[in-house]
Each structure stands twice: as C-alpha cells, then as structure tokens.
Amino acid sequence: MTTPDLHTLRDSVRQALRTVLSAPEMEGWFDTVDFSQEGTELCVRLRQPDMAPWFSESVLPLLAQAFAPHGITVRLAPQVLPFGEEFRLDEFLANSKNAFPLASAREVAEDQSARFNPLTVCGESGSGKTFLLRAIANAKAKQGQRILASTVADLATEYDRRSDARSWVLSHEVFILDDLQDLEFHDTLQGELILLFDRFHAHRRQMVFSCTGTLAACSFLQPKLRSRLEWGLMIALKAPDLDVRLQFVHRWRQRHGLALSRDREVLLAQRFTDMRLLEGSLLKLLAYTDLVSPQISDDEFFKILSYSTTPAQAAPITTHDIMDAVSQTLGIRREDLVAHGRQRTITWARHVAMYLCRKHLRLSYPELARLFGGRDHTTAIYACRKVESDMARDPGRKAQVHEITRRIRPASSPSTE
Known part of the structure; x- marks a missing residue:
C-alpha cells in the first residue's frame, strides 16, 4: 500500500469525516489536528493536547467508523513533550x-x-x-x-x-x-x-x-x-535559599522512596547550595540504598557526601591544572605546550590548552598568547576557533576535549550550565 503525502492524506481524512460529520461540526478543531499514516494505521496527533479527553470521546470513534470500511485503524498519538513531565x-x-x-x-x-x-x-x-x-x-x-x-x-x-x-x-x-x-x-x-x-x-x-x-x-x-x-x-x-533547598530535598526523597531523617534532610540542604550538587548527592544516597543496604550508617552517609563538593569548597582551576590535564590525556610534555614545536600532535594539544584556558579562566587572547610562548594574539584566536570547528565535525576530537575537561578538577571558576 502506498502511503499518501500529508496534503493528500489530510484531504482524505476530511472527506471520510464528512460521511459522519457535517462541515459546521468539523469547524474550529480540524485545522488543529495532524495526521500521518503507516501501512493500515492512521495516527492522529493533537496540536492542542487539552483537547484529548473531548476528542477521544466525541471524534475518535467517528473517525474509526469512517475508516473501518477501508481497512484502516485509527489511533491517537501520545503527547510528546520536548522535555520530561517533571519540567513543569x-x-x-x-x-x-x-x-x-x-x-x-x-x-x-x-x-x-x-x-x-x-x-x-x-x-x-x-x-x-x-x-x-x-x-x-x-x-x-x-x-x-x-x-x-x-x-x-x-x-x-x-x-x-x-x-x-x-x-x-x-x-x-x-x-x-x-x-x-x-x-x-x-x-x-x-x-x-x-x-x-x-x-x-x-x-x-x-x-x-x-x-x-x-x-x-x-x-x-x-x-x-x-x-x-x-x-x-x-x-x-536568586540562588535557592535554605527553605527552598529543604523543600526540594523533602519532595525528592518522597518521590523516589528514599528514607531520610529530618536531621539528614537539613544537613543536605545546608551543605549544598548548588541544586545540581544537592540532587547529585541524593542520587548517590538512593543508589547506595538500592545496591548496598536500605539503611545508611552515619559513617557511610558522610562518606557519600564527601564524594560531592560545593563550589565554595573547591579549589579554583589554574593554568597548570589545564596544562597537566592536556599533557596527561594527549601524551604531550607540558613544556611542549609553550614551546614553538610545529608537530601536528603538539599543535593540536596547544590549541586545546588555549581553548580550555579561554573557556574556564576567561583569559583574553593577548593573555593566552603571552602564556603560551609569547605568541601573537591572532594565534590564540585561531587556536580557539580551530578547536571549536574540529569538535563540531570530528566526534573523536570532541571526545578528547571532553575527557580533558573531565580530568580538570572541580572548580569555583565560571562554568556553563
């Protein structure tokens, strides 16, 4: 069976519905509904999901009735959101x-x-x-x-x-x-x-x-x-204050079935001001109760919390941290990053180091140029743009940069969300 194009399919649906509904009865809602066909199944998707209860009761049976003689079944597609239901x-x-x-x-x-x-x-x-x-x-x-x-x-x-x-x-x-x-x-x-x-x-x-x-x-x-x-x-x-963080901990642990005393809820909310770190710690606690023991001793509780650190506790990233991570990951000596060698592997490593210093430390192009062997600032501009371009078209390069970023220890310097 040949699947009709969307325009033809839409006309076919309109004609089929006219056998069971009048034009006034179709007015106001038909133009807000999309149709697609796979084999002998007609899929209906509502642009206005709030219509679903009425549509399912009043229109869907008539649509099924209209297409039954043609051997076509009809179903209402589930609502698809760009993000999960929890983002409301x-x-x-x-x-x-x-x-x-x-x-x-x-x-x-x-x-x-x-x-x-x-x-x-x-x-x-x-x-x-x-x-x-x-x-x-x-x-x-x-x-x-x-x-x-x-x-x-x-x-x-x-x-x-x-x-x-x-x-x-x-x-x-x-x-x-x-x-x-x-x-x-x-x-x-x-x-x-x-x-x-x-x-x-x-x-x-x-x-x-x-x-x-x-x-x-x-x-x-x-x-x-x-x-x-x-x-x-x-x-x-404004950053979530203690009251909001407490509400979050209480709601999260109830939703996921994590047993926590009120004292531990308060401790978590006080210790982690960043909501991502707070949720990450809750996930670690939940994983422990699922995989190790439903009961968490005080020693284990504080050990799990120690795996996460707040930005205030973390040491800031330095150029040495970035150079070390680049040299360890790519197998390049640190001194080669600031030297004038032109080997392809060294050049790529130097470009990545410049790019990460620019991203994590907000260094200006002249500062980057001086840091990496006293070069011209246009060299630093080229290096950063070259890394961006290579990452966009080469998954292997992108994976390398991500691995280097992972090796850089957590820091309180500006980061992306």
Whole structure:
C-alpha cells in the first residue's frame, strides 16, 4: 500500500469525516489536528493536547467508523513533550525572593501573543534557569507550537553541520536558547542571532534566553545583540535559599522512596547550595540504598557526601591544572605546550590548552598568547576557533576535549550550565 503525502492524506481524512460529520461540526478543531499514516494505521496527533479527553470521546470513534470500511485503524498519538513531565512550572520551587521571575516565566509560558518578547533569564549556575526554560518549552509544546530549545554550543554545531540551518531555525514558532555566556566562544554566531531575533520578533514569535551571571558582565556581546536582549523582559533568579533547598530535598526523597531523617534532610540542604550538587548527592544516597543496604550508617552517609563538593569548597582551576590535564590525556610534555614545536600532535594539544584556558579562566587572547610562548594574539584566536570547528565535525576530537575537561578538577571558576 502506498502511503499518501500529508496534503493528500489530510484531504482524505476530511472527506471520510464528512460521511459522519457535517462541515459546521468539523469547524474550529480540524485545522488543529495532524495526521500521518503507516501501512493500515492512521495516527492522529493533537496540536492542542487539552483537547484529548473531548476528542477521544466525541471524534475518535467517528473517525474509526469512517475508516473501518477501508481497512484502516485509527489511533491517537501520545503527547510528546520536548522535555520530561517533571519540567513543569508547578514543580519549580521558589519563595518570595523569586516570585517575580516565576510569575514572569508563567506569563510567557501561557501567553500566545508574545507580549514579553524576548524573555531573558539571568542568574548564577544552579539557580534554576535551565529548569525554567525547559518548563516553558513544555508548556508551549502543549499549546501545539513548534519548539526549538537549544544551547549556544549545540546551535553552533547545527550551523556547522547543516546548510539550511537558518531556515530550519526559522521554521519553529518558539526559539529557546540556553547558555548565552558561551557566545564568547562562538563569536560568529552573534551576527546570525541578530538576524534570527529580528525575524522572530517581527512575526511575534516568542524567544526565551538564559545567561549565567548578568548580561552586563558579558562584555563580548555585540552592541546590536545586547540592545535586542535588553529590549524585552529580563529577570534575575536568586540562588535557592535554605527553605527552598529543604523543600526540594523533602519532595525528592518522597518521590523516589528514599528514607531520610529530618536531621539528614537539613544537613543536605545546608551543605549544598548548588541544586545540581544537592540532587547529585541524593542520587548517590538512593543508589547506595538500592545496591548496598536500605539503611545508611552515619559513617557511610558522610562518606557519600564527601564524594560531592560545593563550589565554595573547591579549589579554583589554574593554568597548570589545564596544562597537566592536556599533557596527561594527549601524551604531550607540558613544556611542549609553550614551546614553538610545529608537530601536528603538539599543535593540536596547544590549541586545546588555549581553548580550555579561554573557556574556564576567561583569559583574553593577548593573555593566552603571552602564556603560551609569547605568541601573537591572532594565534590564540585561531587556536580557539580551530578547536571549536574540529569538535563540531570530528566526534573523536570532541571526545578528547571532553575527557580533558573531565580530568580538570572541580572548580569555583565560571562554568556553563
């Protein structure tokens, strides 16, 4: 059986429904439903998931009746969200300190007129920016809108990989971009974002951005892009305080069936101010109860907690740490990184070291050039861009850089979310 194209299929469904429904009865909902066919099965997907109960009861039986004579079965496709069900604004724990940011995110998520456009969410690492963006993406998906939710690094990869990247981005109705601070390492993307911004804004399509820290601290942003970001609604998330972290621990351990005394809940909430580290510690405790023993002694409890460290406890990354990690992973002597050798393996290692120093330590290009043998700053610019380019097109190179990053000890220096 030949599967019809979507336009032909849509016309066929319309004609079949006209045998059991009148035109007025189809008005208002037919244009919000998509159809696809695999063999003898017709799949129905609702752009407005809230319609599901009514559609299942009132329309689906009639649709099945209309197609039964043709030997075609009909099913309603399950709702697909960009992110898991847990990313909902109702699940975002906040007190009065973050009341305005949460209310703003809720308004953007529920409003389809793009009244606050763009929404830019700022805050320190672990404050909940990514959670809010994912919750907004899920809410927009439930409204039936086409969502593009990406990080700056992933978007840069798509632009390296796809010849139709711009039209692909513009085919979406909502554009959500995380980690704006990483534009420092993808400078050529800034001009493209200005163009994308203007197109989305002109067509009243919602944009949502996030940035670690503040936009004011992102001195590398081009003035045209900065002014556009400041054009919309900018909100600042404050780090979760003890009360919010306690709520999180209590809810998490109840949801996952982890037995913890109130004293241990308080200890966890006090010790870990970063929500990622807090959840990571809870996962380690849960794994212990699943794999070793349902009871955790005090000694084991504190040993498990010692596997995680807060940013305040971690020593800052240094250039020596990065050079050591590069030399150990790639088998290059540290002194070769700052020498003037031109062997391909040494050059690649030197470029990676420059790139990681730029990323983790925020060193300027002239500083990098001086650090790595007194070179010209244009050499440092080329090195960083070359690593980005190689990582985008070569999975092996990308894996090497990730392995080196893993070897660099945890630090309190700026990091991406």
